Amino acid sequence: MKLSMRAAGARQVETCGNMKIELGTPAAAYALADYLKRCGCTVDFVSEQVVDVELPTRFQSPRDAVIEMQAYLRVWGAMHPEHQVKSVEAA
Numbered sequence: 001m002k003l004s005m006r007a008a009g010a011r012q013v014e015t016c017g018n019m020k021i022e023l024g025t026p027a028a029a030y031a032l033a034d035y036l037k038r039c040g041c042t043v044d045f046v047s048e049q050v051v052d053v054e055l056p057t058r059f060q061s062p063r064d065a066v067i068e069m070q071a072y073l074r075v076w077g078a079m080h081p082e083h084q085v086k087s088v089e090a091a
Contacts, residue, residue, distance in 0.1 A: 017073040018052060019053045019089065020050055020051070021053060021054075022085070022086070023049050023051075023085055025049065027046060027083070028080070028084070032051060032080075032083070033045070036053055036072060036076075040056040041053050041054060041055055041056060041072075053069075069088070
């Protein structure tokens with residue numbers, strides 16, 4: 001399953017399962033990683049600006065995971081309008 005959306009000028013492609021998220025700066029990547037960890041996600045750095053995210057196992061379906069990640073990114077984007085998510089893709 002793949003969904004696309006536009007939010008705060010950033011192109012985001014949501015996919016189910018583990019996700020790689022590219023951000024504009026290392027500071028943005030660290031801020032998002034911290035937020036997602038507090039949301040119960042497992043986060044590993046692929047590079048200074050790319051994080052690999054595994055959602056909590058509580059999700060019942062891939063569709064639920066997509067909806068949850070969209071929500072996390074919208075909230076984080078509202079809290080950090082100075083940062084942009086460049087892309088999100090299947091890991």
